[in-house]
Amino acid sequence: MPFVTVKISRGHSIEKKRRLVEAITNALVSALDTKPEWVTIHIDEFERENWAVGGLLHSDRHRGRHDETGR
Template identity: 45%
Template sequence: MPVVTVQQGPRTVELKRALVERITDAFVDSLGVPAESVQVWIQETPPESWAVGGTLTADK
């Protein structure tokens, strides 16, 4: 049973639906596992809790 964790900033439900569909398809196509066995966990972090290069993404 593949388990995929995605860490990202907040996205719309529509974008998350498309993402998990494509991730699931990738595992089905490459590993031949049933779609029902693929779990995708999305962990969203707000911009004020994420930094790149020493700067919060909320400040960019």
């Protein structure tokens, strides 16, 4: 049984999450020749202020480039 954890920034719509889990499920079914009902996906949402790349908080790196949801 494949178990996948996806980390994404908080604020994505439920519709985007539906598309995400459908795409991941389809990819795993194809790649691993498994059944969709055996695929488990956990979405772990994080705040942009709690994520850093290259020594800069993601919220600082992208300040002014996105709306309040980070999109």
